[in-house]
Amino acid sequence: MSDKIYRVNMSDLSYKIENVPEEWKGLGGRGLTSTIVAAEVDPECHPLGPNNKLVFAPGLLSGTQASNSGRNSVGAKSPLTGGIKESNVGGTSAGIMAKLGVKALIIEGIPEDDDTFYHIHVTKEHVTIEPCPELVGKNNYEVLDTMLERYNKKVAVMTIGRPGEMKMLISNISVKDPQGKFRSHGRGGLGAVMGSKKIKVITVDAEKYKETHIVDPEKFKEANKIFTKALKENPISGEGLPAFGTNVLVNIINEAGGLPTRNFRSGNFEFAENISGETMAENIKERGGKTTHGCHAGCVIQCSQVYDDKDGNYLTSGFEYEMIWAFGANLGIKDLDMIAKIDALMDDMGVDAIETGITLALAVDADLIEYGDGERAYEILKYEVNKGTPLGRIVGSGTGNLGKLYGLVRVPVVKNQGIPAYEPRAIKGQGVTYATTPMGADHTSGYAVATNILNSGGYIDPLKKDGQLELSRNLQIATAAVDSTGMCIFVAFPALDDPKCLPALIDMINARFGINLTADDVTSLGERIIKIERDFNKKAGLTGSSDRLPEFMKYEPLPPHNTVWDFTDEELDSVWAYLDEKYN
Amino acid sequence: MSDKIYRVNMSDLSYKIENVPEEWKGLGGRGLTSTIVAAEVDPECHPLGPNNKLVFAPGLLSGTQASNSGRNSVGAKSPLTGGIKESNVGGTSAGIMAKLGVKALIIEGIPEDDDTFYHIHVTKEHVTIEPCPELVGKNNYEVLDTMLERYNKKVAVMTIGRPGEMKMLISNISVKDPQGKFRSHGRGGLGAVMGSKKIKVITVDAEKYKETHIVDPEKFKEANKIFTKALKENPISGEGLPAFGTNVLVNIINEAGGLPTRNFRSGNFEFAENISGETMAENIKERGGKTTHGCHAGCVIQCSQVYDDKDGNYLTSGFEYEMIWAFGANLGIKDLDMIAKIDALMDDMGVDAIETGITLALAVDADLIEYGDGERAYEILKYEVNKGTPLGRIVGSGTGNLGKLYGLVRVPVVKNQGIPAYEPRAIKGQGVTYATTPMGADHTSGYAVATNILNSGGYIDPLKKDGQLELSRNLQIATAAVDSTGMCIFVAFPALDDPKCLPALIDMINARFGINLTADDVTSLGERIIKIERDFNKKAGLTGSSDRLPEFMKYEPLPPHNTVWDFTDEELDSVWAYLDEKYN
Secondary structure: OOOEEEEEEOOOOEEEEEEOOHHHOOOOHHHHHHHHHHHHOOOOOOOOOOOOEEEEEEOOOOOOOOOOOOOEEEEEEOOOOOOEEEEEEOOOHHHHHHHHOEEEEEEEOOOOOOOOOEEEEEEOOEEEEEEOHHHOOOOHHHHHHHHHHHOOOOOEEEEOOHHHHOOOOOEOEEEEOOOOOEEEEOOOOHHHHHHHOOEEEEEEOOOOOOOOOOOOHHHHHHHHHHHHHHHHHOHHHHHHHHHHOHHHHHHHHHHOOOOOEOOOOEOOOOOHHHHOHHHHHHHHHHHOOEEEEOOOOOOOOOOEEEEEOOOOOEEEEOOOHHHHHHHOOOOOOOOHHHHHHHHHHHHHHOEOHHHHHHHHHHHHHOOOOOOOOHHHHHHHHHHHHOOOOHHHHHHHOOHHHHHHHOOOOOOOEEOOEEOOOOOOOOOHHHHHHHHHOOOOOOHHHOOOHHHHOOOOOOOOOOOOOOOHHHHHHHHHHHHHHHHHHOOOHHHHHHHHHOOOHHHHHHHHHHHHHOOOOOHHHHHHHHHHHHHHHHHHHHHHOOOHHHOOOOOHHHHOOEOOOOEOOOOOHHHHHHHHHHHHHHOO | OOOEEEEEEOOOOEEEEEEOOHHHOOOOHHHHHHHHHHHHOOOOOOOOOOOOEEEEEEOOOOOOOOOOOOOEEEEEEOOOOOOEEEEEEOOOHHHHHHHHOEEEEEEEOOOOOOOOOEEEEEEOOEEEEEEOHHHOOOOHHHHHHHHHHHOOOOOEEEEOOHHHHOOOOOEOEEEEOOOOOEEEEOOOOHHHHHHHOOEEEEEEOOOOOOOOOOOOHHHHHHHHHHHHHHHHHOHHHHHHHHHHOHHHHHHHHHHOOOOOEOOOOEOOOOOHHHHOHHHHHHHHHHHOOEEEEOOOOOOOOOOEEEEEOOOOOEEEEOOOHHHHHHHOOOOOOOOHHHHHHHHHHHHHHOEOHHHHHHHHHHHHHOOOOOOOOHHHHHHHHHHHHOOOOHHHHHHHOOHHHHHHHOOOOOOOEEOOEEOOOOOOOOOHHHHHHHHHOOOOOOHHHOOOHHHHOOOOOOOOOOOOOOOHHHHHHHHHHHHHHHHHHOOOHHHHHHHHHOOOHHHHHHHHHHHHHOOOOOHHHHHHHHHHHHHHHHHHHHHHOOOHHHOOOOOHHHHOOEOOOOEOOOOOHHHHHHHHHHHHHHOO
């Protein structure tokens, strides 16, 4: 049984099942979504118009027993950045699509009738596209409940909430996780693209299909054993992340003076302890909940958790560092329970926690909210964004657009996408990634924090420029490749430090497909993906001047180190200059 | 007495009077503002940050007796388009600055203290920069009254209203005209740049200076006579415009099927007659008011008018085609008096009538207003925009940003600036100008309507592509040069058809400065200006893909001709490709 391309055309509500073109066969995840978007989408098209496409593709190892291989990629031209976008997610969709043999699901066109939303249901070689008036105006959990009743507990669900229906740029695509909660294709406003195509929810049912075919099962099993051991023995992926979740980073990054605080006015948050991973773990121990929790089947890191309120009632899960930072340090809320309440609301609404938090922190400069006012943040989300009032539309449009509406200058975005939880002036390698990744400010696309702060892959002084360009470049290349495998980003830690880890990963890919990739091939794959993405962006109008951090970081020193962002345009442009020569 | 550069630094509230550098001596108006902005402003800077500059420069012939030479240019990096901007205006400021010997007024920096607005007063070799708390929160007429009381009736006044204080992107810089009403540097959000520099009003007093020095007064006088005759004998500048104002165009453009109606859904407005220049002239004849009125001293065209209500009370003046189209055909208001009432309000608030009208017409697609609801439009402006409510901020951010907030696809902008009153699908030469001018969609930067519709400079079929690229290119080059002279755009009509007109204009420049420009020099000046502007834009991140009309015009045929926008990217890119070679 060979994988197929599932192609849905919303303009005439038809679908086709196609064979996988030869040149796409070795690709998965980000490598495949970016290749398809670049091949089929006019870079100058309106991202919410009929000529954009939304492409889902599980990773190369998704659907197998490989540890941490459950990431699904979605790609499109982003309405937030104006460039190409890939956003990957845990949850159950990658495994289920892979088991069903869906190499990619490509959604194109827009229905004539603007008043109807549709539900797409995918089964083996069959797709139904039906109006779903009963789901319109509902948020994620209500949609999920309806789908679980209609099908079975293991159906994959990819849905948008009300903000996605309204094509807001903070809207995400939310994906059911193994516990019936949500993970999200968070960034780049891809929920708006799904909304523009009038798709409320996509379900994929692979109940009868348990196995993904592996060419050399023995070799695969052996390699997975080595790979899993590397994950478990690494101090970050094996200890720090399981114990405190991603939120272990609050204290670490605050200590380094790189925790963006009150809209990037300082690298220290005086209430960091209140919102730290340690405090969270303590609360969970006292109240119940779970300190470890995997976002997808086969995860051995278990960096997620279930967080209950003081009375032991479920509050939220997937309570991550980025979200806690955005509403904690950056918006100044010091009450972790309040932040958790907001997190749960955003899970239900289907909005990108990072973009939303950064936008609300900027909204302080527009006199729309005050620092630390969690109740007001909650109300804005629930009664303004969720209802699409003018204020809701403003917040729903993301950081860059709010900045434009209020004439603000201190607007922390790259390519119009909000800068996440690591201060570029204090963690410069990460700043290079924000500036130069084709994705817009994105912490996952080249996690230089690893080597700047966590001593993973060596150490490069975060406050100095030396070595950062190379560090970021190499990490971005490796990440582009890893994003194609279906692997979680955190495999980077053992991959950087354990010489057995990356070969084992490559062995798994080789065993799965019966091929002979080498480490060089992986580097080359990463480079090619970035080249494809950059070429798309260039045609879409993003040039060198899009590869810049906000100007205020150049002239405003950041406490406590009082450093500024001091990379020149030429230095930033040098990161990818060689790619044009190498692959032309 | 030689001209000087007046340079005001708002960061430390200081000023300098400088000699004019040799390379700026032959420049004025747009040629000078664009040269200064390109030389002194980092193209990647935030347009509302400390590193943008606001540059005022009267035309080469401003302050002389030359007919129609009273245009003043202002330049900056535009917060609306992200590129370089020049916007020129009638009124009294050009003549007064020229008489005082102000070659250019350059305003740089931003005050430390964000709470104080300033009044800049310019006299001969002296500038005062004083806080003006008494003016904060006032709109244009109140500011004007205060200035006229404080100085004299002939002081030049350049001011921003409340939207400019709030740095809204629809805000303009309003300039006192000879009758104590306002003209405006309308487009590109330059009022927001003035607001960002915390300047509420600029006054220039040249009361004691009556004469601009002319090297060869006899030759000048003779040339001006020929030039004036050409203006008066041309059927458009000598008859059509004086009789019906610019609004003579409503019937003409509607007849041609190129009057953008209800957010560019048709080229015909069924109530065109109600809002036409003929109806306006009839109303004025019945009610009183003035059918002819000049926006600046020395105007022999007198295309403006004073428009009264049914009881003979003053309603508005400078009641132009573009504004009447924007609120009439495009927003669907068929009551000319209602449109006039909105016009007067916008004059007082200091907002770009074109951008505001296009934005409100788009707001229908966002369910914020209905077509034809003039009362609601008035209320949104007066109670939302003027007060900076969330809805007001949305409308105040212009067409492109409103489109982003509401996920709209049919958004008529180029470089984020709203497309004015000529449908590109039905008047294709004008579409080429919108796409390829460095200014963003701007009807004045290469008025192909002249040859597509008005049979001026020959005739090129508006519905066909043939000849349009060359037409637009040549008009854009000529316009860039004319915009440097201080001349009104309407000298283009006689210049296109009367062989004596352009030589007379060149003779005046030669007589004024004692130089020997030829027609080739003028073409070369125009080309160099556009080259400078395009180079700035390129460094600012605007590339070929910014030189495009909105995608929907490519696939949505426009009634009544059912034509689409069918120029290829390559064709559009070909317009300026030769410039890079010629001037590198």
